[in-house]
Each structure stands twice: as C-alpha cells, then as structure tokens.
Amino acid sequence: MNDRVAVSIEPGEPRRVRPPRRVNDVAVNLAHGSGGRAMRDLIEDVFVSAFDNPTLAALEDQAVFALADLAARGDRLAFTTDSYVVDPLFFPGGDIGTLAVSGTVNDLAVCGATPLYLSCAVVIEEGLAVDVLRRVAASMQRIALEAGVAIVTGDTKVVERGCADKLFVNTAGIGVVRRDVSISARNARPGDVVIVNGFLGDHGAAILVARQQLALDADIKSDCCPLNGLIAAMLDVCPRIHCLRDATRGGVATVLNEFAQSSRVRIRLDETALPLREPVQGACEILGLDPLYLANEGKLVAVVPADAAQQVLTAMRAHPAGREAAVIGTVEACDEGAEEGLVVMQTTFGGQRIVDMLVGEQLPRIC
Amino acid sequence: MNDRVAVSIEPGEPRRVRPPRRVNDVAVNLAHGSGGRAMRDLIEDVFVSAFDNPTLAALEDQAVFALADLAARGDRLAFTTDSYVVDPLFFPGGDIGTLAVSGTVNDLAVCGATPLYLSCAVVIEEGLAVDVLRRVAASMQRIALEAGVAIVTGDTKVVERGCADKLFVNTAGIGVVRRDVSISARNARPGDVVIVNGFLGDHGAAILVARQQLALDADIKSDCCPLNGLIAAMLDVCPRIHCLRDATRGGVATVLNEFAQSSRVRIRLDETALPLREPVQGACEILGLDPLYLANEGKLVAVVPADAAQQVLTAMRAHPAGREAAVIGTVEACDEGAEEGLVVMQTTFGGQRIVDMLVGEQLPRIC
Known part of the structure; x- marks a missing residue:
C-alpha cells in the first residue's frame, strides 16, 4: 500500500485514486494560464492543497452553499471585492497574501457581517517563482483560518513578462450581517x-x-x-x-x-x-x-x-x-x-x- | 434653477446638493489609486455613473442585500470570480468589459443559478486614457442590463507605467441556484x-x-x-x-x-x-x-x-x-x-x- 497517496471516498461517490498533481516547473509560464492541463496542475498543487476545502477541490467554476445555512447567521448578505497590488510582495509583518485575506475580511466585518467565504483570483507575471506563489497561498490560508473563513473559488491568469509586476491578487468575499446591527457612514450623530x-x-x-x-x-x-x-x-x-x-x-x-x-x-x-x-x-x-x-x-x-x-x-x-x-x-x-x-x-x-x-x-x- | 444638477431626495434623508464630480484628467495617474479625493472622483465619474444603482452609489466598502429576497429565488447561493487580462482591450464583437460581465454571468448560470450581483475591481496602468475606462464601463453596464444583473461593489487600483498592461478587470458574482436543479461535471451518464x-x-x-x-x-x-x-x-x-x-x-x-x-x-x-x-x-x-x-x-x-x-x-x-x-x-x-x-x-x-x-x-x- 502506498501511504503517500491519500484517498478520500465519499459515500456513494467513489473517486479515482490519483496521486496529487505536482508542478515541476520552477517558474510560472504562459501555459499555466491556458485553461489546460498545466493550469490545472498549478491550481491543484498550489491553491487547492493550501486552501484545503472540498468546495474548492471540486474545481467547478463556482462555489455553492445552502441559503438556509446563511440565514441561520443573520438576515442580510454582504458582498465586497478588493485587488491587491502591493510592492514589494513580502514586507515586515506580512505579504500580499495576508493582506488579501485580511483586507477583504475587514471590509465585510466593518458592516457588521460575519465573513464566511472568499474567492482568490491571481494575475501572475510569467517567470514568477512557483515557490513565491506557494508562500503567498500559505499566508492566505493562515489568515483565513485565523479569521474563520474558507477560500472556496478562484481564477488563475498568466500574462507575459513585463505585462504585470510579479503578482496581483483579487479577493472577493461574502458574509452575513448580524440581525441587530445597522452601521453606515451616514450614522454619526453629534455627541458621538x-x-x-x-x-x-x-x-x-x-x-x-x-x-x-x-x-x-x-x-x-x-x-x-x-x-x-x-x-x-x-x-x-x-x-x-x-x-x-x-x-x-x-x-x-x-x-x-x-x-x-x-x-x-x-x-x-x-x-x-x-x-x-x-x-x-x-x-x-x-x-x-x-x-x-x-x-x-x-x-x-x-x-x-x-x-x-x-x-x-x-x-x-x-x-x-x-x-x-x-x-x-x-x-x-x-x-x-x-x-x-x-x-x-x-x-x-x-x-x-x-x-x-x-x-x-x-x-x-x-x- | 440649474438644470444640469440632478438632485435626488430620499424620504427622510435629505442629501447635499452637489454637482456630479467629473475627472478633468485625460489619463489615469497614480493619485487615482490613492484612496483620496482623486480616486473618489474617478469612481464617481466613471463607474458610479455608468453602473447607475443606489447600492454602488452609496460608496460603502461592501454591498448588502436581504437574504429573504435571495431565498425567494432558490435554495442555494452560487459565488464565482474571474480576472480578465485580454489583449487587445477592444476586439471585433466585444471588449474587456463585455467579457468581464458575460464571463462571470456565465460561470454562475452554468450551475443553474440566476445571476444577480457582480463586483468590478480594476487594476489600471498609469497613463491609461480615462475615456478607455469610460468605454469599458459602458460596455459592462450594457451587458449587465442585458443579463439582468447589477454591479454593486468595486475597487480601483493604479500601478506605475510598465507594471501592468493597460487594464485588468476582475468580476466576482453571486447568484441563486434554482431549487429543482442539480448540475455537476460528475453527472454524465452512458447514453447521454x-x-x-x-x-x-x-x-x-x-x-x-x-x-x-x-x-x-x-x-x-x-x-x-x-x-x-x-x-x-x-x-x-x-x-x-x-x-x-x-x-x-x-x-x-x-x-x-x-x-x-x-x-x-x-x-x-x-x-x-x-x-x-x-x-x-x-x-x-x-x-x-x-x-x-x-x-x-x-x-x-x-x-x-x-x-x-x-x-x-x-x-x-x-x-x-x-x-x-x-x-x-x-x-x-x-x-x-x-x-x-x-x-x-x-x-x-x-x-x-x-x-x-x-x-x-x-x-x-x-x-
């Protein structure tokens, strides 16, 4: 028995036993953005393995959740997006990944929402080290766990050398607003x-x-x-x-x-x-x-x-x-x-x- | 009376009478991504005016909807994201804007969801003509109206000349899946x-x-x-x-x-x-x-x-x-x-x- 291959069998839905795909390239190339096998390998190796949840792992083009589960947490849905283009990618106290998750979590939380699900869309400059991507994905997951959110859907684009600066990350997020809360920039009152x-x-x-x-x-x-x-x-x-x-x-x-x-x-x-x-x-x-x-x-x-x-x-x-x-x-x-x-x-x-x-x-x- | 100034008074919430802000610059510069007044003017002039809905116009950092309205359309929420980096920006039959709305609408629709709300996050290369942004925003709104969705939240980043190629657009989207539908890449059966x-x-x-x-x-x-x-x-x-x-x-x-x-x-x-x-x-x-x-x-x-x-x-x-x-x-x-x-x-x-x-x-x- 090969103990390096993890097999997860859902009841009634047997999966093919397949070793996890691994990217052998040191650097990202244009084929990683093609929609074909190289892209799928990059996504499985870097993002699916880091973000580690069955919704993302299904690799459908969208994540789906029961509305009843959301309604249990509040009465309104909050939806936000931010792109991150920080330079340099790594800095004291964080990196573009910690920023991309914290920032979008915070944009949801400040309206009184419990942040639940995030997307992750990357635009990668050809030539970026795959290990840089792995580090950024690990940072994203670390903050996601800290904040109690899951990164459930994503997108990967690669552009030619010189057409982007290393890496841009977009995260959109959804959360549910607590029932008793009404926060708005219009609500400040004299005496506050x-x-x-x-x-x-x-x-x-x-x-x-x-x-x-x-x-x-x-x-x-x-x-x-x-x-x-x-x-x-x-x-x-x-x-x-x-x-x-x-x-x-x-x-x-x-x-x-x-x-x-x-x-x-x-x-x-x-x-x-x-x-x-x-x-x-x-x-x-x-x-x-x-x-x-x-x-x-x-x-x-x-x-x-x-x-x-x-x-x-x-x-x-x-x-x-x-x-x-x-x-x-x-x-x-x-x-x-x-x-x-x-x-x-x-x-x-x-x-x-x-x-x-x-x-x-x-x-x-x-x- | 100045008939160029449109005033909208909501009951109980009088608004300041203010002429719509207009960007005078011909090209986007770094200040348009600063978070300050220039960014706000660009957003109001280009995006708020094109996408034309009160949720976006409130310029909060997130859009909020009643979950009850969503539950009336189905029992599951679908969530997706895509970045668009097409080159050239304009091509026969469309542009990056038509693509960014159609693509994300389609990613929602193929799981049986009724697409409802989209975000729009742009990464702009310094020097891009403001008129190019206006044309792209107009294309986005044309397709959004055709598809019956609203662009309700967004983000604007500007990077230095040479650090991106003109314009990248990310749209995330949410929709509600019809109750009677169960579509998945795993469902193909012999005879289909x-x-x-x-x-x-x-x-x-x-x-x-x-x-x-x-x-x-x-x-x-x-x-x-x-x-x-x-x-x-x-x-x-x-x-x-x-x-x-x-x-x-x-x-x-x-x-x-x-x-x-x-x-x-x-x-x-x-x-x-x-x-x-x-x-x-x-x-x-x-x-x-x-x-x-x-x-x-x-x-x-x-x-x-x-x-x-x-x-x-x-x-x-x-x-x-x-x-x-x-x-x-x-x-x-x-x-x-x-x-x-x-x-x-x-x-x-x-x-x-x-x-x-x-x-x-x-x-x-x-x-």
Whole structure:
C-alpha cells in the first residue's frame, strides 16, 4: 500500500485514486494560464492543497452553499471585492497574501457581517517563482483560518513578462450581517465618540522600510490582521455602533472625512490622543508625511454613542487586536450656515487645523 | 434653477446638493489609486455613473442585500470570480468589459443559478486614457442590463507605467441556484447526449484577427455574450440537465475532458457534427490550430439525458444565443479495464482520434 497517496471516498461517490498533481516547473509560464492541463496542475498543487476545502477541490467554476445555512447567521448578505497590488510582495509583518485575506475580511466585518467565504483570483507575471506563489497561498490560508473563513473559488491568469509586476491578487468575499446591527457612514450623530483600535500608520511605514526608501533600524511592522474577531466583541457589547470602517489607503483622515461628509456633521480630533509609535512618528517627520494619511491594514475607526464608549473601549482592550484602543475625537453638530463635513484637529500646541481628504498620491501600491 | 444638477431626495434623508464630480484628467495617474479625493472622483465619474444603482452609489466598502429576497429565488447561493487580462482591450464583437460581465454571468448560470450581483475591481496602468475606462464601463453596464444583473461593489487600483498592461478587470458574482436543479461535471451518464449552442472558436479567432496575427478579410467576431437567458430556457424544459459548462479557455475539448474524467465515462464526438464557421475553420487550417481548443465566450456544452435532447434542442434554437445548437456527441460507458475519462472523435474520414486536454499554451491572454 502506498501511504503517500491519500484517498478520500465519499459515500456513494467513489473517486479515482490519483496521486496529487505536482508542478515541476520552477517558474510560472504562459501555459499555466491556458485553461489546460498545466493550469490545472498549478491550481491543484498550489491553491487547492493550501486552501484545503472540498468546495474548492471540486474545481467547478463556482462555489455553492445552502441559503438556509446563511440565514441561520443573520438576515442580510454582504458582498465586497478588493485587488491587491502591493510592492514589494513580502514586507515586515506580512505579504500580499495576508493582506488579501485580511483586507477583504475587514471590509465585510466593518458592516457588521460575519465573513464566511472568499474567492482568490491571481494575475501572475510569467517567470514568477512557483515557490513565491506557494508562500503567498500559505499566508492566505493562515489568515483565513485565523479569521474563520474558507477560500472556496478562484481564477488563475498568466500574462507575459513585463505585462504585470510579479503578482496581483483579487479577493472577493461574502458574509452575513448580524440581525441587530445597522452601521453606515451616514450614522454619526453629534455627541458621538470616535475610537481607533491602536497605533496608526504602521502598514504604510513598514512598506516604506521594505522599499528601502527609509533606512531605519527601528522595528516597524505592518499591522496587517483580520479584525472580525475584535469587531464581533465590540458589537456584542454595543450593537448600536454608528459608523465603522477600516482605515486603509488614505488613512484615518480619509475615513473621518467620509463619515463627516456622509453624516453632515463636524468631527473634532485631539492630536495628543492619537496613538502613534515613536519610530513611525519619527519616520513621518523625516519624510514630511502625516500619519493620519498613512495606510493601515489592521486598524478601524468607530463612531459610537457617548454612553457606550467606555464599554466598547473595555471590550476592545480585552482583545489582542485592540489593546491600544483609544478615543481620538468627538462628533459635533454643524452650525447653521457653517461648512458641513469638516474634520478639525485640536493640535498639541492649542491651535486647530482642518484635516482634509487626501489630495494626490502619498504612497503608490501600498495595498 | 440649474438644470444640469440632478438632485435626488430620499424620504427622510435629505442629501447635499452637489454637482456630479467629473475627472478633468485625460489619463489615469497614480493619485487615482490613492484612496483620496482623486480616486473618489474617478469612481464617481466613471463607474458610479455608468453602473447607475443606489447600492454602488452609496460608496460603502461592501454591498448588502436581504437574504429573504435571495431565498425567494432558490435554495442555494452560487459565488464565482474571474480576472480578465485580454489583449487587445477592444476586439471585433466585444471588449474587456463585455467579457468581464458575460464571463462571470456565465460561470454562475452554468450551475443553474440566476445571476444577480457582480463586483468590478480594476487594476489600471498609469497613463491609461480615462475615456478607455469610460468605454469599458459602458460596455459592462450594457451587458449587465442585458443579463439582468447589477454591479454593486468595486475597487480601483493604479500601478506605475510598465507594471501592468493597460487594464485588468476582475468580476466576482453571486447568484441563486434554482431549487429543482442539480448540475455537476460528475453527472454524465452512458447514453447521454452532448449539445453545444452554436459555432465554435469565434472568440479565439476574433482575438487573433484583432492582434493582426492573421490577415483575414473575413468577418469574424467574438461570440462574447451572456448565456443566462438561454440556460433558463433550457432548464425550463429540462431541469435534469446533467452537466453544463461554458467553453472558454481550453475550448470545448477541455470541458469535455473534465466531464469525462469527473464522471468516469467516455465521450464520443462526431467531427461532421461540429458547428464551425467557414472562415474560422480556414484560419485554423492556416495556423495549425484545432477549433476544439479555441476559446469561446458565448458557447456552452451541455450533457443531457437522451430522452430530453430533442426538447432541449428545440428550446435552444428558439433563443437568439442558441439558433445553431447541435448535438455533437454521446456519452458511453467505460469497458472494464479500459482507460476512464477519454474523449474520442469519430473523424470525417471514418477514423477515430483521442481529443486530449489542452497541453501547453494555445493563445495567451485570450480572456
């Protein structure tokens, strides 16, 4: 008996005994995107083996689930997509794979959804090492397990050398929104409190370090992580969270501007309350960057009713992804005739300045 | 009163009166992928205005739907994704936009799902003309309307010049599977009949012509189109369709090999029955290509019980996407000890040959 060949027999549906296909090529070539045998081998070797679930392994062109199982978790379906083009592929604290799963999980979680299923579509530049793909797939699966989601359907395209930069990953995701939750950028109300779950700008700074645009010895790592566990803990103590969004490209400043504009309120930040790591702050000063605009990949901004703020903060600080949670500002009404949708910062030196939306490009290909 | 400014007031939720934002740049630059104001303007100008639905227009990071509305259409959810990297972006009979919507609609429809919602994630090369994006978005919306789906969520990334080839589009899709349907590549049974809905290889040949790899005056157009209407008509007369797949990369030959292997049967094709346009056949002969492996973007392969074949054919021929539907083969049992999963073709000259899976790359970036 050959113990290297795993055979799984489903009742009533005997499968052919076949050793798992293995890609012998060191690098991806155009045949791996052809739709033929080479593509199937690459998918089985790299993705099916890493993501390890029967829905994907069936290699149908779509994943199918019982609606009744979804309805048991809530009353609304959430659907989102993101492409990841980060450069470099690997950076301190993560890689394009950890990013692709965390980012899409977080986009589902911030509307109050329990993330359930993800897709994975890759565009590969001819010549990419197959081992790079294997590492990225392993990262994706590690975060998927941490977040409790399954990667159930996918697509593989290969383009000629010079027609893409190594690897782009798209993940779409579906989840089910909890019954008692109603979160929207339009829900901020005067008197509400603005909370973040920890240090700002770590991801943006880590990418700068990885690109060697910044010669720093400091230990700066991306904060890339799934936030659905933290958000579930917050919603458990306060289903009435008004606004919630992860602060990725454009940073916390952009999220707050979107909340202020959509809710037609003014948001006042307290500069002394912003949680910043010393090396990130230092890097920003050297480069003339504002940490409020730096990308995060494991940070959320929440707007909650003032009477629930302490409970939410306590719940957040009890979770590994929320230990440094802090109140950073408050929501105010707009005076009659005053400009709506502004974000204003009370500075360390007692002045105040307007925190506008990001204009122009701060860092390309940050995620 | 300024009649160029459209104001939509929802009951109880007055919106700010704001002229629609318009991108003034001729070409996309890195700021359009920054997460800031330039990105928002591009999204509003190009995508929100083209796709024209309130879910997308809310610009939340995810689309949300009532599960009850989905459950009214069936009992299972289908979820799929595909990236499109076709070169050139525009070709006779379609473009990357028509492809991106048709392809994902078809991947949902072939499992018996009614396609409902699509995402649209673009990776844009810096320097792409904004007007090219507008044309692609318009094509996507035209096919979405034809197929009865809405594009409800999206993502925009921009990479530096030379780091992508003009434009890649990913669409993920969700649909609901009809209650009475059970389609799988494993369901082919001896005695079943193999049907296609029309001429083979048109898309692959059209891309060759568009790349000017083939100097032909012949009028060859891509067959790119959504097949969900045709498939609904087929399922109405025969909910018991055994296997169904669209024959894209790898062509009809690859789909049949997947059916034969998954169902552990042999499939016998009749070469004289293959529907081929004269110019496509001519082009294949000149270039040494086999039309059975050429990509299609509006062709399906169905395996149906013999007693339902005539009904299915009649229903197909009554639909614009199935006028040239034809029986091209039959399913046979494997003799004891014989190799499983083979596709065999009875040739025009009375011989027979094995039609294997595509090995190697026939045409890169066909979709």
